[in-house]
């Protein structure tokens with residue numbers, strides 16, 4: 001069922017108040033998108049503006065509270081009793097965040113008003129947050145990905161990065177800074193947001209029953225996948241169930257094909273806008289993408305990622321390419337569905353998770369983080385981010401989220417699914433880590449351009465138009481990195497061992 005259809009205003013807010021909230025936020029999104037483009041992007045858009053969205057504003061109850069181990073030593077004197085947190089973890093994605101917030105409120109007595117703007121990957125939320133930042137009325141805390149995405153918020157703020165709390169010392173205090181994901185998240189040695197998890201983007205989920213029915217094996221290479229899709233198409237069965245309604249799984253698919261074709265080094269160059277648009281890997285990946293897009297179900301434009309997962313679970317197609325938030329969704333919502341990792345496929349398994357073909361040994365990281373704008377609610381915002389990112393917070397959040405924690409010492413036994421336990425091992429054994437382009441590793445205007453471009457490519461198969469979009473996206477990405485002077489990681493340990501030319505001490 002679609003997230004958009006399932007979100008409702010909860011009890012506790014009057015209809016009139018709810019109306020006002022919706023009006024304010026929807027206006028904020030619309031104004032935000034328009035103003036954002038006017039302010040930070042001089043490159044013409046190739047995408048349609050975001051659809052009108054339904055907005056949930058919920059004061060979360062503390063029903064999902066687990067026992068907290070530490071006593072409330074931090075004083076909350078002088079802090080507001082209620083703060084606002086902006087996120088896109090709405091609808092069927094709400095379980096982990098609700099548990100986290102419930103525990104925070106129980107421990108510190110501060111209510112967190114979760115403003116969940118639906119749309120996977122933040123397709124709508126990011127622009128709502130940008131609008132509030134531009135208007136000088138940011139929330140106490142908001143969800144952001146590690147990667148240049150946060151620099152887009154700096155660009156939108158009146159005093160640039162000075163409008164956000166530098167959380168490096170907080171990360172030191174809670175031992176987070178020593179963890180490899182947190183180190184990778186740094187911008188020139190500083191953390192402006194605190195990582196709370198580690199998701200993986202380069203996964204393919206398969207319905208084992210569909211594979212068995214057509215005598216197919218899990219694909220290990222792109223050729224295997226193309227062959228499986230050929231067989232399924234001959235039987236009129238959708239091969240890849242990707243979703244157009246919330247856009248992101250389509251670019252997400254292109255990204256994984258590109259990663260398989262280009263390899264991690266060129267992938268990192270793409271993130272910095274340094275890869276030539278004429279690189280043969282872009283052409284090859286895009287041609288494969290077009291072939292695979294022909295195997296989407298006929299209703300793909302009306303599916304969002306949760307309804308694509310629903311179709312996969314129900315056997316309406318063979319594969320879905322997505323991140324391991326799918327694991328959280330299946331665990332929380334499809335209680336009788338058994339998931340297996342590719343390393344241990346048992347006969348009673350329903351859904352198999354594997355690295356996307358050709359990307360074995362690579363961890364395409366998606367790291368959710370919390371940023372705190374400078375302002376009157378800053379202290380409470382920092383307290384919330386600190387709790388969320390702490391070992392205690394990550395132990396509450398990650399098991400339900402489908403992700404794994406950033407702290408290497410947290411044992412795999414805390415995770416309820418075999419996939420998460422497998423991911424801990426996969427991450428440890430991974431030879432390369434990259435940052436997902438669809439989830440944080442692009443500036444927000446570049447991201448929006450590619451999101452829309454990938455949808456147009458899947459619809460029209462017009463490769464030339466797509467190459468133009470990629471070329472202008474790469475140029476803008478480079479320009480924005482250059483003008484920021486920033487890079488991922490620190491001078492001592494730059495991300496992926498690569499210090500871009502604009503990184504000057």
Ligand code: GAL
Nearest residue numbers: 119120121122325366368439
């Ligand atoms: C990603 C985010 C995940 C999950 C997913 C689907 O961008 O990092 O935590 O929310 O989108 O919405």
